[in-house]
Amino acid sequence: MDRLVYTAMTGARHVMEQQATVSNNLANATTTGFRAQLDTFRAVPVVSEGLPTRAFVVDSTVGSDWRAGPIQTTGRSLDIAIRDQGWIAVQSADGSEAYTRNGSLKITENGILQTTSGQTVIGDGGPITVPPDTNVSIASDGTVSVIDNNFQPGPANTLGRIKLVNPDTKTLLRGDDGLFRIADGTVAQADANVRVVDGALEGSNVNPVDSMVNMISLARQFEMQMSLMKNAENNAAKATQILALS
Incomplete structure (x- = not known):
């Protein structure tokens, strides 16, 4: 019994x-x-x-x-969606590197490029700083460029490239903050094959x-x-x- x-x-x-x-x-x-x-x-x-x-x-x-979620066009210059496989590298609250598919970005009062959740986006040389009074554009390879509003039309200045990674999903572990990290604590290397779609966001799957x-x-x-x-x-x-x- x-x-x-x-x-x-x-x-x-x-x-x-x-x-x-x-x-x-x-x-x-x-x-x-x-x-x-x-x-x-x-x-x-x-x-x-x-x-x-x-x-x-x-x-x-x-x-x-x-599985990837549906890509929805927003037309906002700071919105990006990962095409197919890949992740955006961000700095979590404890300072460690984490990965997300949330490409809704913002610029803080200090000009730091962050996600709308408050994580700083990691670039090829550290955080990406955007100067004031500029228009931001993000290329398909994650390169962030700006054009000064006071000199239009003018040349585009490259600020850096968003770190895009594509680690093996078997090694990823979801944290309590919703971000993913590599289970053994290592950091994924940037993958040049990962591409983003500007002006769009990926929905939930x-x-x-x-x-x-x-x-x-x-x-x-x-x-x-x-x-x-x-x-x-x-x-x-x-x-x-x-x-x-x-």
């Missing part, structure tokens, strides 16, 4: 964890460059001195859906319809696990009554 309770209990707990993951994905269905999180579970026998008569559920893998269907399926699975534990409780109560009569 306790085998049924153990399996149902661990199954229900991990269904709740998966429900939280699906809810987070659904909440980020409109987040720029978001990658859906994937959870996989498997049954593992409990190893002890006795026979392996019990099993519980554990997380098998926690990964991400690496989360399918809201699939997420809603998945949430309904998980709710039914949770109810099934609860029903199993209820049946185990009823069976235990009846067994106790029989033993009391004997």
